Amino acid sequence: MAGCLLCLAVGSAAALAADAPPADRPAWLEVHRDDGRVIASLPVAEGEAWCLEWNHSVTGIRVQDCYRNRAGQMVLxxxxxxDFAAGLGHxxxxxxxxxxxxxxYWIEDIDEPVPDNRYRLRVGSPEVDHRLLHDGHRLSLSDQAAGERVIIQLRP
Incomplete structure (x- = not known):
């Protein structure tokens, strides 16, 4: 159901973006499979934030990396x-x-631009449940691409 809500939001935003002047168009957060197929596409306006959330593969604790669109640049x-579980820490x-x-704990003020506005992710199993959090919606990438490599990118 969350996927359908996001589809509606994407469709509505696309219609609005088509009528807006270029400077007012949102960037798009996209998730692509290796074969290029898009499994998620979300409008992300200048200044908006989103998070990638997952359950740690060893301890099961919830971890989040949060990004923001800063002038078309994806910034962690x-x-x-x-917890200070394996692979985590400041x-x-x-x-x-x-x-x-x-x-x-939060690690604040990381402020790292993501090179080329994109990164690869090996999507975890349903137990890991990699998911995108944006604008009150949650989209499970694991439901659509568990075990697959995807590219997460911000496209201005």
Whole structure:
């Protein structure tokens, strides 16, 4: 159902974007399979944020990497990690670690532009459940492409 809601939102936004002057058109957050097929396409206006969320493959804790569209550039702003599980942790000089008030922590002010506005992801199993969070919607990539390599990109 979430996928259908996103489809409607994408369709409505596309219709609005077609009537808008070029400067007012949103960028598009797209997820492509290796064969080029698009499995998600979301309008992301200048200044808007979204997160990639998943369950850690060893501990099952929920992890988030959060991005923002800054003038058409995908920028990793912050990361939420409720635990110091395998592969997680703050790297000195890369943002600052602050408590989330619930035993976990945020790494704030990472502010790293993503090279070429894109990165590859091996989508996890349904237990890992890689999902995009945007504008109150949740879209599971694992439901559509578990075990596959995808490209996540911001296309201005």
């Amino acid at each position: 702003e912050r990361s939420h990690q409720p 790297v000195p000089g890369r943002g600052r670690q602050v408590s989330d008030g619930e035993g976990g």
